[in-house]
Amino acid sequence: MVNCSSNQNVKPVVKGVSYFLAHVPSMIRHGSKPSREIGRDPSLLPSILSHLESFDRAVAYAPNQVFIGNLDPDDLLHIPPPWFKNPVPDSSRWGPFGEIMPEEEFYGMMKICDEFQLLLMEEGFLQEIALRLKKHPLFTVEDLEKLDKGVSLEHIEKQLSEGEAVPIYVQGDQLIGCCKRPHGGGAEEDANLVPHILLENLSTRASGVLALRHLIDRLGGAQEIDYLLGCGEEAVGDRYNRGGGNMAKAIGELCGCTRATGSDVKAFCCAPVHAIVMGASLVASNIFNNVVLVAGGSFAKLGMKFQGHLRNDMPILEDVLAAIAIWVGQDDGKSPVIRLDSIGKHEIGSGSAQQAIIDKLVVQPLDRLGLKITQIDKYATEMHNPELTEPQGSGNVPRINYRTIGSFAVLRNEIKREELDRFVEIHGMLGFSPTQGHIASAVPVLGHSVRKMMANEMENALFLAKGSLFLGRVTQLSDGISFLLERNKGG
Amino acid sequence: MILGAPDADSAGLYAETVVSGDPSWAGPLANVALGLPVFHIMEPEIKAQIDPEVYKEHLELMEIALDVEKIAEGLDKVRKESS
Amino acid sequence: MQLKGKKVIIIGERDGVQGPAIEDCVKSAGAEPVITQTQCFV
CATH class of the missing domain: 3.40.47 (Peroxisomal Thiolase; Chain A, domain 1)
Incomplete structure (x- = not known):
């Protein structure tokens, strides 16, 4: 709510923070480093596939439990390293800050984010995902309608063999879909609208949406959000607007933030902290009452150090897309x-x-x-x-x-x-x-x-x-x- | 070549790459021994040549934070192995 | 190794010593930086 009646500065507070992890081991092969290395030496793929972690092990991985708030950072002092060899007993995918989602469900969210029909997904897979997402507290009936009916596996295989498309797998190498190149408006010739970049943008949006939905679920009031600040590392845009952006609004659109506008802050890794300062300033100056920062995960960084992990015969642990959402609001007398x-x-x-x-x-x-x-x-x-x-x-x-x-x-x-x-x-x-x-x-x-x-x-x-x-x-x-x-x- | 790596492992990796070839066998320097002289900016024999005022401005703090001795040991090992 | 008069390749690191800082240091010792890079692994 814009309030122009007072010039008095208000104290900006952090009302809440949410964290989201999508466990996407089958996407590691598309990360920047793995895809370049596999391109040079295709025989690397089998060893990558044999070093992927299961979802249960990703949930039980202590740093992931700290990330979603089930453990405190200092709890790690009492868990002997290597942490991947010491899973946290009775760990949950749900935490006070958010959740860890398996890749199958996450692909469902990506499909919901896919407004230009870039993702083709296999019909049986989509049916199964619809049933799973129906039980998830943060998915709506409208979401499920967007999942669509899907296509046959043959259709996906044909698209991959004929056109420019990136395959999507589950369980490491089970093909269930692909991301194709858009058509029309010159997109066929646009180096910024290639499947790899679009897959990156869709996964950033999907992970950002889930982080923001978790935050709203906890704090309430999607309609109260005045302004969204995107602070991720993706670059949305076509050949005339490379990095043009506004992932913030694209994320807010799927979170019921109908009264918000937004923009993206670009500053490499420190963009979120820049955005916190800007959001806090907008609140303090009474321009907006509620500013929410949101950032989706970095697709390109999946498996960035996989070579070191393989050399040490350990699982490739850079297998999650991480997203955050932070609510900055007016002083309520209790929030920091x-x-x-x-x-x-x-x-x-x-x-x-x-x-x-x-x-x-x-x-x-x-x-x-x-x-x-x-x-x-x-x-x-x-x-x-x-x-x-x-x-x-x-x-x-x-x-x-x-x-x-x-x-x-x-x-x-x-x-x-x-x-x-x-x-x-x-x-x-x-x-x-x-x-x-x-x-x-x-x-x-x-x-x-x-x-x-x-x-x-x-x-x-x-x-x-x-x-x-x-x-x-x-x-x-x-x-x-x-x-x-x-x-x-x-x- | 002068390095600014924060620990012995990463300094050693760079040094090995440009002295005897990429140890990960991944990049273009796999199996290529360039034999370049390689030092860390804080090694005593390099430090001694830097204007003390400039050193103080840029490196005084990092000399406390980094384990210079360990970094130098790691680089020594690489240099000796190649000579 | 004497730095004076030498051409130097500089590989700095974000969380260690960054390239431009090394450049200032080696210039003060009379060396000539030919390539200056800063790496960031994260």
């Missing part, structure tokens, strides 16, 4: 507050040294607030699960970021050098996020922080995210943004 006087930003003139980045994102904001580095309960930084990155030689990303923050505390004489490990233990946590870029960057911690602050178990947390602008080969610049979340002391 986004301190708008705490925003840290990496500026164009800041330089790209880590020292400069952390100075801008942590030290300077805390100085402004008169706080020491050690006065922040927890830092939320790049939360990538080290079990996914270390086998490929990419190190333990959260740990190095926590050590960098702690090193500033050493430089500023807040702690002694030998206390650095202890600093990381107290103010950090183990990485638990899928390597889904923007999703892993600080925001996986938000749900846990909100829960703890609402329960009076935590005072504050600083969220800092970094973006690798140089990956686009346009600038060598880095990026980063941060904000402080505080327990609401009102009442």
